[in-house]
Structures are given as structure tokens and as C-alpha cells.
Amino acid sequence: MxxxxxxxxxxxxxxxxxxxxxxxxxxxxxxxxxxxxxxxxxxxxxxxxxxxxxxxxxxxxxxxxxxxxxxxxxxxxxxxxxKDVQRAVRLVKHWVREDLPEQARPTRLQIELMVMRNVGRTHEIDVDTNSPQTGGLDVALxxxxxxxxxxxxxxxxxxxxxxxxxxxxxxxxxxxxxxxxxxxxxxxxxxxxxxxxxxxxxxxxxx
Structure with a gap:
């Protein structure tokens, strides 16, 4: 588990x-x-x-x-x-830069904790904020x-x-x-x- x-x-x-x-x-x-x-x-x-x-x-x-x-x-x-935690986690995963080495990528739990706390600390997980899909990581759930x-x-x-x-x-x-x-x-x-x-x-x- x-x-x-x-x-x-x-x-x-x-x-x-x-x-x-x-x-x-x-x-x-x-x-x-x-x-x-x-x-x-x-x-x-x-x-x-x-x-x-x-x-x-x-x-x-x-x-x-x-x-x-x-x-x-x-x-x-x-x-x-x-209500939409599954979608929010998928979105955040999409925002994480694909070229990050595996050891630098956040775990699902780390991503979800951030989503649940509704914070936009993008620098902590090195997110590509130049992506047109991003609007920061503030996800109102x-x-x-x-x-x-x-x-x-x-x-x-x-x-x-x-x-x-x-x-x-x-x-x-x-x-x-x-x-x-x-x-x-x-x-x-x-x-x-x-x-x-x-x-x-x-x-x-x-x-």
C-alpha cells in the first residue's frame, strides 16, 4: 500500500x-x-x-x-x-519538464501534496512555466x-x-x-x- x-x-x-x-x-x-x-x-x-x-x-x-x-x-x-484531484495531478505532471532526470522528478505524493495545498511553488519542482498550458500551479479544488x-x-x-x-x-x-x-x-x-x-x-x- x-x-x-x-x-x-x-x-x-x-x-x-x-x-x-x-x-x-x-x-x-x-x-x-x-x-x-x-x-x-x-x-x-x-x-x-x-x-x-x-x-x-x-x-x-x-x-x-x-x-x-x-x-x-x-x-x-x-x-x-x-472534486478534481485526478485531473489536477495529471495537469501538474504534464507541466513538469520532460528533460528532468528521473531522480529530480517529484513523486506522485509530492505533486498531490502541492496540489492539495493549492500553492504555486513552481521553483521547488522545476516546472517549465513557458509551456502555453501553464498558468502556474494554483489549482482551486x-x-x-x-x-x-x-x-x-x-x-x-x-x-x-x-x-x-x-x-x-x-x-x-x-x-x-x-x-x-x-x-x-x-x-x-x-x-x-x-x-x-x-x-x-x-x-x-x-x-
Missing amino acids: SYTLDFYFYKGANRATEPVEVRTESDLKRTLAAILEEPQPHPTQIAARELPRFGPAKIPDRMFKLDLSPAGEYVALHYFGP ERRAWVTYSEDIAPGDVPTLYVDTANETEFPRNAIIPAALARAALLEFAQTGVRPESVQWQPFETY
């Missing part, structure tokens, strides 16, 4: 204040099983440890909320993060929310899953997907750090 996933959920004395670290696929399966071991008063929250945070509270700039059916066979995911989407509505015996149980914000029925798809999406996020493309998404108003 490129990123460490921190899962915040209720288990014993841990009242979702200390993250459970997920680095491998087996970690992920074990953690999802642990979530089912006791009732969760709030959905599990998931963030990548190495990615940027913002504001005095150091809120992750992108994160998931997750709720599972009681037997764990169905999951719904809520994602909050930058709108943050928004999505939930998973499936054309196959979950069976009627799958109970309501919640984005936020405190205010009874429900996931739409068409946001509930098989657990295997949700695991694959989280593993993809752990590799890329951006909203997974292995599952479908639909806009959602609640953050």
Missing part, C-alpha cells in the same frame, strides 16, 4: 478516538470484522495518514464514512474530498461529497445503513454495495489516495 489507512470505530475502551492502522489486505479484512463485533453508535471513519489535513482541528482533506450490514456482507461508503452507487438495489432484508446515525442521515438504498466491492475500493484508495474508480459514485448533499 502507498498510504496507511486509519480506521476510527468503537471497540472496547477505544471510543473511536485512537485509529486502527490498516496497511495490508489482511489488515483490512480483520478490521472490518472487528467493526462488526459490537454496535457502532456512529459510522466508521477512514482517512489516509500521510495525506494533508486542514484547519485548526487538522481535519483530513479527504475521508470515508462506512456502514456495514449486521452480517458484514453489504457496505455503503460516503466519500468527502477534492472544490471539496464535495459522494456516496457509492449500484444499479442493483440491495435485498429488502438488508437494513438501513447510515451516513450519520446521530441525525439519522440514511444512505440511499442504491448506495449499498457488496462488501467485496467496498474492500476493493478501499484498497484502491490506499494505493492512489484519490476517490476510487473501481466503484460507481453519486453526489450527496451531506458532508
Whole structure:
């Protein structure tokens, strides 16, 4: 995995204040099983440890909320993060001079950290600002929310899953997907750090 996933959920004395670290696929399966071991008063929250945070509270700039059916066979995911980060990273990669030696090129993580912080420090990664496509590296990224989407509505015996149980914000029925798809999406996020493309998404108003 490129990123460490921190899962915040209720288990014993841990009242979702200390993250459970997920680095491998087996970690992920074990953690999802642990979530089912006791009732969760709030959905599990998931963030990548190495990615940027913002504001005095150091809120992750992108994160998931997750709720599972009681037997764990169905999951719904809520994602909050930058709208166009994939496009912004591709643009910045395009701006980096092609003649730079490999060791001088920024990594994807370095590029993405710069994009996320919306700064134009072009001198730090030696960007060809003479390119007609460039306008500096200031990329304004709108943050928004999505939930998973499936054309196959979950069976009627799958109970309501919640984005936020405190205010009874429900996931739409068409946001509930098989657990295997949700695991694959989280593993993809752990590799890329951006909203997974292995599952479908639909806009959602609640953050």
C-alpha cells in the first residue's frame, strides 16, 4: 500500500478516538470484522495518514464514512474530498519538464501534496512555466461529497445503513454495495489516495 489507512470505530475502551492502522489486505479484512463485533453508535471513519489535513482541528482533506450490514456482507461508503484531484495531478505532471532526470522528478505524493495545498511553488519542482498550458500551479479544488452507487438495489432484508446515525442521515438504498466491492475500493484508495474508480459514485448533499 502507498498510504496507511486509519480506521476510527468503537471497540472496547477505544471510543473511536485512537485509529486502527490498516496497511495490508489482511489488515483490512480483520478490521472490518472487528467493526462488526459490537454496535457502532456512529459510522466508521477512514482517512489516509500521510495525506494533508486542514484547519485548526487538522481535519483530513479527504475521508470515508462506512456502514456495514449486521452480517458484514453489504457496505455503503460516503466519500468527502477534492472534486478534481485526478485531473489536477495529471495537469501538474504534464507541466513538469520532460528533460528532468528521473531522480529530480517529484513523486506522485509530492505533486498531490502541492496540489492539495493549492500553492504555486513552481521553483521547488522545476516546472517549465513557458509551456502555453501553464498558468502556474494554483489549482482551486472544490471539496464535495459522494456516496457509492449500484444499479442493483440491495435485498429488502438488508437494513438501513447510515451516513450519520446521530441525525439519522440514511444512505440511499442504491448506495449499498457488496462488501467485496467496498474492500476493493478501499484498497484502491490506499494505493492512489484519490476517490476510487473501481466503484460507481453519486453526489450527496451531506458532508
